[in-house]
Amino acid sequence: MSDNGQYDVLLIGAGPSGSSAAALLAEYGHNVLLIEREKFPRYHIGESLLPFTHEPLKRLGLIERMRASAFIKKYSVQFVSTSGKASQPFYFNTRYDDDVAQTWQVLRSEFDQMLLDHARDKGANVVEETKVLDLLRDGDRVTGVRVRQPDGTEAEYRAPITLDCSGKESFAASRNRWRVPDPELNKVAVWTYYKGAKRDNGIDEGTTTVAFLPEKGWFWHIPLHDDRVSVGVVAEGKYLTRDGVKAPKDIFHREVTQNKWIEEYLAPGKSTGDYYITNEFSYHSRHCGCEGLLLLGDAFCFLDPVFSSGLMLALKSGVMAADAVHAAIEANDFSPAQFEDYAATLREGIENMRKLVYVFYH
Missing domain, CATH: 3.50.50.60 (FAD/NAD(P)-binding domain)
Structure with missing residues (x-):
């Protein structure tokens, strides 16, 4: 100092x-x-890293430390329709070189x-x-x-x-x-964490899933280590707070029923008990x-x-x-x-x- x-x-x-x-x-x-x-x-x-984070992590000299960590390896992203049907995962190695084709959920x-x-x-x-x-x-x-x-x-x-x-x-x-x-991105996010939820095996264990809702909204589903999953819903505030529902926990569990894939994967698990909400999070500086x-x-x-x-x-x-x-x-x-x-x-x-x-x- x-x-x-x-x-x-x-x-x-x-x-x-x-x-x-x-x-x-x-x-x-x-x-x-x-x-x-x-x-x-x-x-x-x-919590989710993109393949493009490999370059700065390499510059920092942290790639080997990341490889030795407990963080879940992420090889792909998949999308789930409003009906609950999952797409074939998009594997990063089909587009990017091997050294960046695997990243992490942290x-x-x-x-x-x-x-x-x-x-x-x-x-x-x-x-x-x-x-x-x-x-x-x-x-x-x-x-x-x-x-x-x-x-x-x-x-x-x-x-x-x-x-x-x-x-x-x-x-x-x-x-x-x-x-x-940014008025074009005037969204609200509500999220929590689950333990004991269903997750895929092998290289699909760390897949990021984007599951769609009927009204231009979506869920993220991000598997973490220690049997934890980060899961949240993003949509316009007027949609999420419809019918006067405003408590984050109530909003979250109502929206879970709107996508069968999310409902199925969360069913065996249990929320850790904390629910978070944020709004008007899109902005830039002049x-x-x-x-x-x-x-x-x-x-x-x-x-x-x-x-x-x-x-x-x-x-x-x-x-x-x-x-x-x-x-x-x-x-x-x-x-x-x-x-x-x-x-x-x-x-x-x-x-x-x-x-x-x-x-x-x-």
Whole structure:
């Protein structure tokens, strides 16, 4: 830790984008501080990796650790019609090279802890249970953050560049009023976890299943290790809350009866008892940052859970941001112009996913 609170880079949030960027920046030799509001390990939704996450995980040096983990291997995705008929799984090896044709379904408390531990191992300074209260500024330039420490006292940390990796809280975008909701994706998600539910065998054990509902809604069914399944329903709020039903548990169990495949696979199991709900989760930021500030992952944009793009974009943006920030430090230039390539690449990836999501719902 720096005695005077001065660092090369500050990072807000120790999720996948923050921990991956911190690890690589520390590996470059920079003095970085990763600030996390919670105490890890902690719960988080978003458990399915895409084949495209192989590249950032390889860059981080974590492929062998993933292979040795207990995470369920994922080889495919399948779709289930409203009548409950399952498609033939789409196996990734029919489209992608062998080294990326298998990925994983992860329990985020364990996966995110692994990434945070990796950042620490690389030399990143980490403070947990520390809440960022505000951005410090010199005119239009961000110069650091003000935080509340675990003992309740406040402190200031400063750096020429701050990375907002705060996830869907989107700390900087919300504070700067950059956050823009996507009216085309005004959905509600309700989810829980099951133990003892039916699952397939062999390479199909880790298949992600998307099961359709009659009113442009769908279920996700994601097998996890420890005999756990993540299962949730996504649809428009007016559909899910029809007839005055508003309790997440009641919504969930009513919708289970709307798809025979979901009903059959959950029947032998039992919910762990916790039900979650979130709404209006699709948004983007008008800007990718400003002088001394850069947005990563969900802090910049979140689309929709249907293609499991959140973790991929988080990891990729973490790697890209680390390289971009390293170049900025070398050039001593932290202006938005310095990060134009990063912003353009991130926006392009998000827009490509957005088009796919729009097609899915329309």
